[in-house]
Amino acid sequence: MYDRSAAYYDLIYRDLKDYRDEAAKIDALLQRLSPIPHRLLDAGCGTGEHARRLCRDHGYAVDGLDIEPEFASIAQTKNPSGSFRVGDMRDFDLKRSYDAILCLFSSIGYTETLQGLANAFTCFARHLPPGGWLVCEPWITPDAWRDGQVDSVTALDPKSGETITRTRMGETDGLVSVLKIDYDIEDDASFRQFSEIHRLGLFTREQMRSALEAAGFQVTWLPMGLQSDSLIVAQKMG
Numbered sequence: 001m002y003d004r005s006a007a008y009y010d011l012i013y014r015d016l017k018d019y020r021d022e023a024a025k026i027d028a029l030l031q032r033l034s035p036i037p038h039r040l041l042d043a044g045c046g047t048g049e050h051a052r053r054l055c056r057d058h059g060y061a062v063d064g065l066d067i068e069p070e071f072a073s074i075a076q077t078k079n080p081s082g083s084f085r086v087g088d089m090r091d092f093d094l095k096r097s098y099d100a101i102l103c104l105f106s107s108i109g110y111t112e113t114l115q116g117l118a119n120a121f122t123c124f125a126r127h128l129p130p131g132g133w134l135v136c137e138p139w140i141t142p143d144a145w146r147d148g149q150v151d152s153v154t155a156l157d158p159k160s161g162e163t164i165t166r167t168r169m170g171e172t173d174g175l176v177s178v179l180k181i182d183y184d185i186e187d188d189a190s191f192r193q194f195s196e197i198h199r200l201g202l203f204t205r206e207q208m209r210s211a212l213e214a215a216g217f218q219v220t221w222l223p224m225g226l227q228s229d230s231l232i233v234a235q236k237m238g
């Protein structure tokens, strides 16, 4: 999915996402929970930027899981004190538990189907003790999705001198949003292109709530998010 673009991820989001601010918001939220979590798993951790800030700036112990090996490797290099593994959030067993699991920046959408969503929440529940927490930043709901939207971002890599342009176009395939993502990589001497297709399930709030409840969570939707305006905070029941 991200196999060809992983190396450009941080560059692309450098000016689009403020991970330091987001980590501060996550910390403020975690500090309001009881018991206050300390050992965290970031599921769909990407390049480990939230983990890095949560560990360095706020003192959490953070591990990560990502389906893309290149991401797990980048995240591990940035976060030597944690363990960053390659794995599928719909089917994993890390043989340990955490105080809280984070699943941020729409990673949960990649579970794609209601069965995938249910499997991920069941796996999360298995890695939490009773009273443990899940903080999940959802993907777009079906009513908010608009077909045909296009966005484009260009970033300059100061090290290589390359310019990276990423253009995304969204459409739907049934209840799945399909992002066609084109990358143009250019420097003085060369130009190359590649494309990726990302498929993210469009889940309603009710579908997410009932999948969470079926996995044993009590669910609260906060009217605040990191980049969007909603965040799921769910506690595993005893």
Ligand SMILES: C[S@@+](CC[C@H](N)C(=O)[O-])C[C@H]1O[C@@H](n2cnc3c(N)ncnc32)[C@H](O)[C@@H]1O
Pocket: 001, 002, 043, 044, 045, 046, 047, 049, 050, 065, 066, 067, 068, 071, 087, 088, 089, 090, 103, 104, 105, 106, 107, 110, 111
């Ligand atoms: C939009 S990125 C978010 C990455 C990171 N959380 C962030 O905030 O930058 C979505 C991430 O989910 C990962 N992902 C997608 N499907 C997954 C799966 N089934 N299991 C684990 N990770 C997955 C992708 O590889 C990618 O790193």
